[in-house]
Amino acid sequence: MRLTRYFLPVLKENPSEAQIVSHRLMLRAGMIKQASSGIYSWLPLGFKVLRKIEDIVHEEQARAGHIAIQMPTIQSADLWRESGRYDDYGEEMLRIKDRHGRDMLFTPTAEELVTDIFRAHVSSYKDLPLTLYQIQWKFRDEIRPRFGIMRGREFYMKDGYNFDISKEAALHAYNRHLVSYLRTYERMGLQAIPMRADSGPIGGDNTHEFLVLAETGESEVFYDSAVTDLRFGDREIDYADVAQCAGVLEEFTSRYARTDETHDEALFNGVPEERRRVARGIEVGQIFYFGTKYSEAMGATVQNADGKPVPVHMGSHGIGVSRLLGAIIEANHDDNGIIWPEGVTPFHCGIINLKQGDEAADGACEALYSALTAAGLEPLYDDRKERAGGKFATMDLIGLPWRITVGPRGLKNGVVELTSRRTGISEEMTPEAAVARVVEIYVPHLAAGRAG
């Protein structure tokens, strides 16, 4: 993309409404625009990152054997009355009446609808296990939206639902989700720590929240610092392997790690003092096993091997897709702007032409642009007739992890400059070497996507 043809309305000054860094930077980098309280339009740069995150979630869901569907945002109240949640959910649920006066609602989650789909079409244990998921807009009418998209009213969320014949099978699904979530977050450059959590209105006993440590997090968290040393890495995983998935769960959840909701001071004191940490975290996902709560209320049964109807065991699992943008920025920024992890960056590499109109500089930039594009990468070429300072400031603000700087001075010696946004370290090299290096950097990230 050439910046002169793109739509990137960056702001030099901080909008007064934004309090936390991710909100400020998203507004300044021209990623979002508030439409009303807690509701945002996604501008090109923000939308691009949102889709990158969404792609990673889809890829990892597919890898775990889960199946994508799409359910409506506006639902009839009838199903919600059937489960009893129409009254339980409270003011947070946005209720709407259609022209006939029928009660409708804007979905805050979809257990009822997916259970309705299931009971209509699945009747045999042979069709299990089954996990259906969607990535869809949700609405929760927060009393007080804040922190930009981190706590908006409208938000984009992956919600998945597993259907299994037994508690044992459903717990495997639970473990499988935990594993797939660890992979998902790690691909986004995030460390999200599973912590024992509270189930809230979803119900159920088994539940973990995934938290990204950040000073601006809304939850107070207590953990054994040993959990921050855990990495999923590139280990091979067989999602059908019950013992292996259970092993990962054990590895990642055996140490103390809880939010303030479930914090137990006595247990926490059992952690060696030098490893006890109290911090704040942003919740970016949660997994639940809730058994037969919805299947019994809504009659979602299958016939087992003996021909007897039994209610299915279910769980639901969410990833806050739009919220992840905020969490990623909270965890990856400096005074000059965002620093995108390679896995989610809107463009792989920036190209700065220090002297637009200079024949050598223009030509070298065009050649770099073509070479990167041909290698399957998306560069963002700042071809504006701006001064160098302005170009650097914009590039730093929008946070592309790699930047190639091209100027007449360097070109006289046959070199351009490759700079890491994260470390600030620059290296001079030939344009060909710079392209090769950038391509090499992205090889694992592109491969991770294809493998899904």
Next chain:
RNA sequence: CGGGCUAUGGCGCAGUCUGGUAGCGCGUCCGUCUGGGGGACGGAAGGUCGCAGGUUCGAACCCUGCUAGCCCGACCA
């Protein structure tokens, strides 16, 4: 939902107390000189001052009502 506050050009703000031609900085557009971290100079566009009513010869400013948004708290993925 309690408490506090705000609304003036795309963004940040002054002007309101004390009514009298709507301003500043940044950004945007045009031009010239520039050119390796937001440069200089010259020109220009852009605002029914959140909405409705009232007071007044005259309202961004005073009065009444409404709406929207922000912050703290409780709540929450």
